[in-house]
Amino acid sequence: MPVVAEILIPLALDTPYSYVAPAGLDLAPGDVVQVPLGPREIVGVVWGVTETAGGSNLRPVTGRLPFPPLSDPLRSLVDWIARYTLAPKGSALAMVLRLPDEAAAGETARVAVRLTDKPPSRPTPARTKVLAAAADGALRGKSALAKEAGVSLSVVDGLIDDGVLETVAVEPEPVAPRPDPDFPRAPLSPAQAAAVAELVAPFPWDRPQAQDSDDLRPVLLEGVTGSGKTEVYFEAVAACVRAGRQALILMPEIALTAQFLDRFAARFGVRPAAWHSGIGGKRRERLRAAVAEGEALVVVGARSALFLPFARLGLIVVDEEHETAYKQEDGVHYHARDMAVVRGRLENCPVVLTSATPAIETRVNAARGRYRHVLLPERFGGRRLPDIAAIDMRLDQPERGRFLSPPLVNAVKSTLERGEQALLFLNRRGYAPLTLCRACGHRYQCKNCSTWLVEHRFRRALVCHQCGYAERRPEACTECGTFDNLTACGPGVERIAEEAAEMFPDRRIVVLSSDFPGGAERLRQELEAVAAGECDVVIGTQLVAKGHNFPFLTLVGVLDADIGLTSGDPRAAERTFQLLQQVTGRAGRGEKPGRALVQTYQPDHPVIAALLSGDAERFYAEEIQAREAAGLPPFGRLAALIVSASEREVAEAHGQALARAAEPPEGVMVLGPAEAPLALVRGRYRFRLLVKTERNVDLQAYLRAWIARGPKVRGNVRVAIDVDPQSFL
DNA sequence: AGCACGCCGACT
């Protein structure tokens, strides 16, 4: 009887397609195959195999491809994610597969050279330098040799043509050197050692049949900034590697720094294999293969690393688990931290979530015993957390048109006089968040989105922070024509830099924000320079709150702690608390103790009060209570239907029609589209219809039914579903 | 995701 294979194809298709297996080709679920689809050939994965009498009308599978088959847990993950996120199964598969993209691109043949016996036919000064550098006869890369000799590559090439140097093909640099779990390391503090013991003891790597055991619960490893969480989970990684299993460390892309890779190298002797959006081409494929063969023992990666085909996954660490960067907001909408927990369950391996400021839902999971909770309550090395004090802006007003209050200015002054570093934190890029005309009151607004345009004085432009739309800052008001009468309202980091330059002349001041001139690479260099102490006053947005460690920083001034508290986002309080706790925690991580001053108009606000008292417990308890009362996550559930189209009118019309079709049942509330501001995202207009449900409502089923009732979704209009992080286990 | 088919405006 003919064998029919169900093949899942990595396109936006929800069901596998059926093909016949040609005689002599044994197919099993997970096999990577090539199949015809319409006029072309495409890669797919066998999702099921049946023997039937029929199937003669089906097209045959072209053949099996030489890739390791997708494991059972990985296929289950695809099914699970598709079901949970309501994405087509094929789209979920695409995240796992992303096969030979442009495998040939980025392929740089590595060629080493060494001296032959032949003298150069025409010696030149540049050639002599190269010969001197290569005199020891060792193998060197072409560009390394050129650099060492201080000449350009063409000189080396010329010597190769001349026969003075010979080329030797070298093995490409290994993608995944073996970390040594027993590499000599700095001793742990007693608190760290205790946390390691508590963390690792229940992990059942040597008891592979310990299924469903309590020991496989995810663990929340919570410790204040500077408590040394990283060293603690490194020990879990070491134990995992010793047990012969692979470990995955997930981090927000921004935190994946050279500083971190070096810290890993200090513990394990080599840098870990790193997986992020920047790694491409051949190297990407080699690393994927090394992971699939179980050779790459430790991978550190951004969220997409979660879909790598590990052969023997033994541990997943999610660093900074509260980070919003773990949430993917286009294509398949998912939260990598939660999918890590799911993958851990499917792979039967432990998952460690670490944070100094855990997300509420993670706290709740820990409090209810779904997750284990390991605490690291003190800073490492006897260092103290910074003292935090408020500056009540109603009492200590800055001068007119200024934003730094006198007590903060004085604190910065004395910090600088002691030769220490100060950070002024303001979570607002640009010069001023609003521009208006003094004559007619016109406010400059984005023509695509419902947001004000932000003035960027350095670029002489008004910019939308939603969609990136920018226009030249006009000389005369575009509404009433009055010349030179526009006024900047409120501060951004650029404006603070201007003020700081006046207050602290002769000091080295740097502004760090995601739109740093010169791009991400220059920004990275600048961050390292700050860490090395090559700057006195740092003015930064939230980007300085994470990632880099600044050992000379002893004072953090928070300029407008109240930003974000009024945003209407149900997570505003939580987000603000996390951000402020992280940024104030930057102070005093080096030799000298630190302190933080927080400018606020509402010192009694629960978030600010909790920050000042250091009583995170109380904040979480109150916030959890408030959410329970409001039926918000993690007690109810929150999701959004995201409607998008390339034309504004189309998106709006479709969204309205969908909103009318909502018919929410008991326990479900649909908000919007009035509450859902329109935004232009990557060339498409989109808005969100927020859905709030009570506990125990089957959100997925409701959303499916809603979409089915609504207007037919046609090509240009797309509906995506964004199910928020939940305590779903 | 591609690719074809079909319906509308603007060119030799």
Add this chain to the structure above:
DNA sequence: GTCGGCGTGCTC
């Protein structure tokens, strides 16, 4: 009269 723009639908 045809060329070609994109919106729409289909691929086992």
